Amino acid sequence: MSLFWLLAFINLLVGGMVGMERTVVPLLAQQVFGLEKGVALGGFVLSFGLAKAFFNLFAGALADRVGRRGVLLLGWALGVPVPLLLILAPSWDVVVAANILLGINQALAWSMTVNMMVDLVPPHRRGVAAGVNEFAGYLGVSLLAFLTGVVAEAKGLRPAPFYLGLGVALLGLALSLRVRETHRPLAPPRLRLVPGIGMASLLGMATNFKDGLAWLGLPLLLSGRGLGPAEIGLVAGLYPLVWAGGQLLFGPLSDRQGRAALITGGMALQGLGLALLALPLGLGEALLAAFLLGLGTSMAYPTLIAWVADQTPQTERATALGFYRFFRDGGYVLGALLAGVGPGGLGWAMGGSGAVLLLLAAWATWSGALLGRQGAP
Structure with missing residues (x-):
């Protein structure tokens, strides 16, 4: 297996670490720990989002x-204890602490x-690399979200789903030991904010705000x-699968074809998906909403990463993407806070958030802020 595809498979496992929580942990909060609403309920997503955002800068x-x-x-070393802590x-405080480790992982x-x-790819293939990477990661999220829902239906919320x-x-840890280095720095680069990525960072934050809410x-x-848990797992799994x-x-x-139109179109579809979820409809409509959320996110997510990479030389690329991912993953925190209003x-929270995403898509299109250089070394 080539290194590129080995890394893609490893990222499927990285995504699976998040997927194991998607269906089960919110139900665990409600049915085992008696949390219905408020910041305490959202604490596990808050801790995840804060840890992931700040450690993106560090990484x-x-x-x-x-x-x-x-x-x-x-x-990976910090990820192994997470399922054990959840078991x-x-x-609930221990669940929150486990999610700090999950965010760092x-x-x-x-x-x-x-x-x-x-x-590992030339500049004109960055969209391919980002797309394959994100495909693998969110395939892992989807598979584990669905599988843990099925296991929870048959075996209960704990411990069986977390054995997966x-x-x-x-x-993931075992396979990562086989990976070779892809970038050996010749000199310490400067730590600086990359000019011109503000709009991309805002749209990334809005995307993960939506994901934290969902x-x-x-x-x-x-x-x-x-x-029931299996039906919820189907909806929660379809969204990251698409x-x-x-x-x-x-x-x-x-x-x-360029980055800008895909980014703004993806933001608009995510807004429509949230708006549909706000309506008091059944399983079929929830599946349609999940499809729209997944489709819109798939348009914007890898394209934003490739867009930011275009703006940065290789010597500073990881730092620049770290700043972008810091703002993007900060969106989890805002989404979790809003979701804490309770069932x-x-x-209303999802309907209002959908309207905000539609407005952001319109603003990004009107401002032309995403018409930066593409494929730069």
């Missing part, structure tokens, strides 16, 4: 100074797989409409 800066491989291995957690490991895959996560973590709010919203698969199309398409207010 990018460190990778540009010492190389990528060591950061990848550190990310054994006697209180995602920041270090996912950041390195995307940087390493971009390192433990297997994923151990396999991560916590979707299971609670659908549970309140009478759906997100994953679409990136194989839209990442390469952005290399050929009764989630419909």
Whole structure:
């Protein structure tokens, strides 16, 4: 197996670490720990988002100074305890602490797989690299979200679903030991904000704001409409599955047709998906909303990464992507806070958030801020 495809498979496992929580942990909060709403309920997504955002900065800066491989291995070493903590957690505080480790795992490991895959391709193939990387990661999210829902239906919310996560973590660490270095710095680069990536960072933040809202709010919203864990797992799994698969199309398409239209079109579709979820409809309509959310995210997500990479020389690329991912993943925090309003207010929260995403798409199109250089070395 070539290094490029080995890294893609490793990122499928990285995504699986998040997927093991998508269906089960919000239901665990409600049914085991008795949390219905408020900041305490959103604490596990808040802790994840804050840790992932801040350690993105650390991961990018460190990778540009010492190389990528060591950061990848550190990310997996910190990920292995996460499913064990979720299995054994006697209180919600331990679940929140586990998600701090999960956020660090995602920041270090996912950041390195995307940087390493971009390192391995020429400038005109960055959209392909980002698309394959994100496809693999969100395929992992989807598979584990669905599988843990099925296992939870048959075996209960704990411990059986998290055994899957433990297997994923151990396999990811073992395979990462086989990875070779893709970038050896010749001199320490400057740590600086890259000018001109403000709009991309804002749109990335809005995208993960939507994802934080859906991560916590979707299971609670659908549970309140009478759906069981397996049906919720189907909806929660379809969204990242479409997100994953679409990136194989839209990442390469952005290399050929340009980045801006795909980004703004993707933001608009995400807004429409949230608006549809706000309506008091059944399983079929929830699946349609999940499809729109996934399709829109697949258009914007890898294209934003490739757009930021276009603006930056290789010596500072990991640092620049670290800054972008810091702002992007900060969106999880805002989404989780809004989702904490509880099941009764989630419909309104999703409808209002959908309108905001539609406005951002219109603003980005009107301003022309995404018409930067493409394929630069």
